[in-house]
Amino acid sequence: MNATFRFMLTGAIALGSAASGLLAELIGLRPALWTGAAVVALSFLPTLLSPVRSRRSAPH
Secondary structure (H helix, E strand, O other), X not given: OHXXXXXXXXXXXXXXXXXXXXXHHHHOHXXXXXXXXXXXXXXXXXXXXXXXXXXXXXXX
């Protein structure tokens, strides 16, 4: 379990680095940083708006 989680996490870091580098190359460094900040600031919304928030117990 731990090895799988670490493998997926490092893969996501590598993909995110490549995507952010490409974005910075296309639109510039400052706009890319602002875009990243906006994505991080809004990353809680999918959980907030999903039915997971109102769950009281695990599904059977």
